[in-house]
Amino acid sequence: MTSATVKFGEKEGEISFSEVNSVDFMGLYLDFYVQNPVEAVPKECFPNLKKLISMAAAYLPLMPPDWSFAWNVSMPLQKRRLFCCVDSEYNVFVARTHSWNPSPFEKNPRMTVQMVSGVSGMESTTTVDCGENVPSDKILNTLFTKFFAEESQNGLEIYENGETFGIRDTLPEDFDEKDEQIKEVELKFKCGCTKSKIADIFTRMSKKDVDFLFETESVLSIECPRCGQKYRIKKDDLR
Numbered sequence: 001m002t003s004a005t006v007k008f009g010e011k012e013g014e015i016s017f018s019e020v021n022s023v024d025f026m027g028l029y030l031d032f033y034v035q036n037p038v039e040a041v042p043k044e045c046f047p048n049l050k051k052l053i054s055m056a057a058a059y060l061p062l063m064p065p066d067w068s069f070a071w072n073v074s075m076p077l078q079k080r081r082l083f084c085c086v087d088s089e090y091n092v093f094v095a096r097t098h099s100w101n102p103s104p105f106e107k108n109p110r111m112t113v114q115m116v117s118g119v120s121g122m123e124s125t126t127t128v129d130c131g132e133n134v135p136s137d138k139i140l141n142t143l144f145t146k147f148f149a150e151e152s153q154n155g156l157e158i159y160e161n162g163e164t165f166g167i168r169d170t171l172p173e174d175f176d177e178k179d180e181q182i183k184e185v186e187l188k189f190k191c192g193c194t195k196s197k198i199a200d201i202f203t204r205m206s207k208k209d210v211d212f213l214f215e216t217e218s219v220l221s222i223e224c225p226r227c228g229q230k231y232r233i234k235k236d237d238l239r
């Protein structure tokens with residue numbers, strides 16, 4: 001199971017820090033085999049996706065409990081889009097990346113953060129841009145910094161911790177540590193695979209190969225390469 005643990009301190013309902021403890025990303029490697037049977041996610045894309053997920057995880061404790069949120073990042077130079085959405089009610093996250101052809105007007109990396117309240121139905125969208133020539137490994141840092149500046153989240157600071165991001169409170173500590181409660185939230189990765197998406201993997205194969213596979217077995221057991229869920233596929237299930 002792909003999951004991330006978020007640790008945060010809370011005193012009288014106020015968040016004092018938030019930190020991503022561990023993030024396991026084996027699931028990212030085969031993303032596109034399920035989403036789109038033609039393309040695999042290029043390796044150079046993993047670091048940024050990892051950072052985006054860690055940031056979404058670190059941001060979770062700062063959100064009111066019934067709000068869910070999604071981070072969309074477009075990177076024109078890399079011709080890629082990254083996406084991470086967190087459902088705060090069920091503590092699940094979905095993360096994707098896909099190739100994308102920017103129009104000539106879309107030159108700058110851009111991040112759009114959408115937030116939706118499950119209770120009131122309220123919505124908010126914030127968009128931030130960064131310069132055209134920002135190197136790939138600095139794009140997310142720049143966008144997050146701008147986002148926090150625009151949201152005027154005073155006292156909160158983002159930091160890079162190896163391959164992931166966290167958020168910390170920079171305001172002076174004027175309370176007893178013992179009054180502070182440490183909370184942990186575990187976010188679970190939601191794959192989004194379905195039987196029909198798994199069956200689509202066969203569209204990459206020639207009819208001859210498919211016939212061969214079903215020659216001796218009437219039902220094949222296929223594991224989702226991303227989350228390990230098993231599906232039983234019959235020849236009739238293939239389009």
Ligand SMILES: [Zn+2]
Binds near residue numbers: 192224227228
């Ligand atoms: Zn799956």
